Amino acid sequence: MEWLQSLFFGGGIAHAVLIFSLAITLGILLGKIKIGGVSLGITWILFVGIALSSIGMTVSGDVLHFVKEFGLILFVFSIGLQVGPGFFASFKHGGLTLVCCAAAIVLLGVATAYILHIVTGTPIPTMVGILSGAVTNTPGLGAAQQAYADATGLNDPTIALGYAVAYPLGVVGIIFTMIFIRYALRVKFEKENEGLAALSQEHKFADKVSVEFTNKILDGRTVEYLRDLINRQFVISRVMSSAGEIAMADTDTVIHTGDRLCVICQAEDTEAIVAFFGHRVEMADEEWGGNTPDAELISRRILITKPSVNGKKFSDLRLRTKYGITLTRVNRAGVDLIPYQGLELQIGDRVMVVGTAKAVAQVADVLGNSLKKLDHPNLVTIFVGIALGVLLGSIPLMNVPQPVKLGLAGGPLIVAILIGRFGTHFHLVTYTTMSANLMLREIGIALFLAAVGIGAGDGFVDAVVGGGYRWIGYGVIITVVPLLIVGLVARLWLKMNYYTLMGLIAGATTDPPALAYANATAGNDMPAVGYSTVYPVVMFLRVLTAQIFILFAL
Template sequence: MEWLHELIFGTGVAHAIFILALVISIGILLGKIKIFGISLGTTWILFVGIFFGHLGLGIDENVLHFLKEFGLILFIYSIGMQVGPSFFSSFKQGGITLNLLASAIVFLGVIIAYVLHLITGVPIPTMVGILSGAVTNTPGLGAAQQTYYDMTHQSDPSIAMGYAVAYPLGVVGIILTLIILRYLFRINFEKENKELDNFNASKLTEARMFSLQVLNPAIFGKTIQEIKQFINREFVISRVLHADTETLEIPRPDTRLYENDKVLVVSNLKNIDIIEAFIGKRIDMDKSDWDKLDSQLVSRRIVITKPQINGKSIGQLQLRTLYGVNITRVNRAGVDLVADSRLQLQLGDRVTVVGSEAAIANVEQLLGNSLKRLREPNLVSIFIGIALGVLLGSIPFWIPGIPQPVKLGLAGGPLIVAILLSKFGPNFKLVTYTTMSANLMLREIGIAIFLACVGLGAGEGFVETVINGGYKWIGYGVIITMVPLLIVGIIGRKACKLNYFTLMGLISGSMTDPPALSYSNATAGNDVPAVSYATVYPLVMFLRVITAQLMILLFL
């Protein structure tokens, strides 16, 4: 039985993999348990790792450090790829207010953590760990640990200990804050839903179809291209029914409109009134009515799967001129976008094409429409991105007043590169598309390995630390969790007049906390919390990683 003893208590590769697999699998199983409807999810891996470490079932220090950093890179990079496409667009329109409020929550938490450090004397590394646990942000924990190691060339287990102690009540504290705000403002769900029906900003940008009759003499005889330049709004005229000949056609840029012609227009809700005012009155004629007029025209969704199309604009493809078809909508990540000629297409986009059966078959060959290709992972772009991220994270930046050079590290570097590549990669013909399931698999493997290694490294001495004063960290964590949320929550409701459902998503997103989002969605009964969560998530995730590093760099 010596082999079994070596496997469990040894120091080899088999021992490391065996312990790591046990910690992760047990942690995932425990993560499925819910108490009062709340689950800590994959964070159980951390606690199981701490338990194994406490029992002395550790892993070789060098192996542990490598696995922890590699897991962190996979996790951070996949998050960057996920949030990248929406990172810059999240600052548009109402997103500015939500992101400012979410940023205020982040910086208030940092300020409170620093004040608690000054009052209590808890070391900065430990306090950063408590902060990361209190705001339930694992990437912040990873960034703090990696930055501390870069500065001191040694690990500080108290960072992970502070995180582990503060995390459970961090999850509870977020949901408790949502409940307090609900009763503080005497929220009436029926009233909140009515306000959403009157104005839902997220729906204003989605593509809609409507029919108009041409009645404006100023555009009689003008081409569609001239009309679009005159109105200067994003819209597509999908079909034209000429009044004089009663013929239906798929319009080209040089198609002219005349009095009483009927047009099928695709645009977003915020532009409908303006387009109607310039072209003519709205008529009761939906898409099915148009389909009945000409059975030879069909509408079909085609998935872009050819890498050559990645990054090209709709105008560059010249589908109207070459094939006589019209792209009316582009579905990206579940959202319908107006098919403006300047819109750049990406791998995985689903375009709605209108035309004859034969023409659409030709367009299918051009665009790909092969789901099999999408299932093939683009490993080249992933590892190029990781290499560039590590390179960027290793570059030292000298800042006046800071004795050590500042580095973005193995957390900040890959995060920034992933965001930039996922957003701008198509411009350079770089295929960055990964399926949601592939991205999720990469992310979950990374976070599982990272949390297991953190737990195993912090396990020795954890119980002793908690008994000898570490229990106070729970109270510090509750303060860091709830005070910023209550302050910004009151400001958001009173000063910014935010809908309560939007506020729930803002608070959950500012803590990057899926359990809180799940509670919010279930309570609201709609997807409004998820929309505001997604709006602030990219910026908040970036700020959490950067502020955790800066606290170590500035105050250590």
């Protein structure tokens, strides 16, 4: 039986693989347990790792260090690729207010932690760990550990211990803050629902409307002339003549009074365009599929899967000129965009095409439209991005007194965001299926948490008994105070919808359990909209401030 004891308590590759597998498996199973509808999720992996390490099931330091850093890189890079396309757009369409509120929560959290450090004398590394646990932000923990190790050449186990102690009540504190604001300010869901339609309209990119053309001054003008005159982005996909004949429209189509137009435009431009053309008429989608001079028109969503199309503009492909089709919408990551000629296409975009069956089939062949091709992972983009991220993260930015670097968390995160947004300019295929991205992310965070827990297990109980229990209180203060301050300001001064406010609170702490609670409470997707709006910026700030907090204190 010596081989069995050696496998569990010895060393070697088999031992390390077994310990990591046990920690991750047991942690995921425990994460399914809910108390009061709330679960710690995969954070249980951290606690299982601590438990295994405390009974002697440890892994060598070099293996732990590699697995921890590589897992963190996989996690933050996959997050960056996911949020990259919408990172800069989050500052538009009313999102700037949410982003500013979220940034204020991050900075207030850092300020609160620093004040507690001064008042209590708790070392900065420990306090940064408590801060990361209090706001349930694992990448911040990784960034702090890596920054401390780079600056001192040592590992401080109290960073992970502070995180582990503060995390459980961090989850509870975030949800408690939502509940407190709801009852303290007497929020009525009926009133919130009244404003829900208006808020949803702000996030709607494209609208479809049927219009009867009655502007006699513009009778006999082309679609191109009308577009230049009104100076707004819109597409006229089909025209129904007064005789009832339906034809596709392009830039040279002549419009006459009495014609009916099928118009796709920006939601905020709908009323202006309708008033400019004539008046709205109610027509079902089936009515636009009527008789045409040549053949029946069909509409079809075509998936862009050809690498040669990636990064090209509609004007480069000349689809309308070559095939006589009309492009009405482009769906990217669940958002409908107006397909203007300068729009750059990305693999994974879904283009709505209107035309004859033959023409639509030809366009589908040009764009790819093959689901199988999207299932193939684009490993070159991922590993090129990781290499560039490590390079960027290793560049010294300033000396205060130690070199400040973006590190193995910040560097890959920034590069992934930039690749996700601008990769098509360099013909990089940045698309990954949601399931593939989630798998990469979950493997990375599971390996990271297991490594952190196994490394922190030795001395965990002694640290808590020897005064670490106070860290729980510090964590609660760091969690609640910034959320209450910004939450009350957002609600009372900025008049923010409560559903959106819950999404802001969950996003500012990057906390999925809090988002799940918010979604269940609201019964709509407004918390998810608020969460996704602030998440990219918050993730970046959490990683950066954790490193700066440590390095400025050394």
